Amino acid sequence: MLNSIGIPGLIIILVIILIMFGPSKLPKLGRSIGESMKNFKDSTKGVLDEEEDSKKAEKM
Structure with a gap:
């Protein structure tokens, strides 16, 4: 999807x-988007780690 936007489309956006x-407000917006992405990444990593731990426990 992002491949079809191109540089001119990105500039317009x-x-x-x-x-x-x-x-x-752009710095505040960028900061909040970055924090949201970091929180999402951390939470998904936690879920994946729990899943791996449960699979290891089942193997034993």
Whole structure:
């Protein structure tokens, strides 16, 4: 999906985001998106680790 956007489309999307949120809120928006992605990644890693532990316990 992202391969079909291209550089011009990405620039247009970024300009629309800049217009919608304004330059003062973009750092806050980026920070919150980054924190959300980190939390999601940590939680999925925790679920996968629990699943691996349960599979190891079943083998024993």
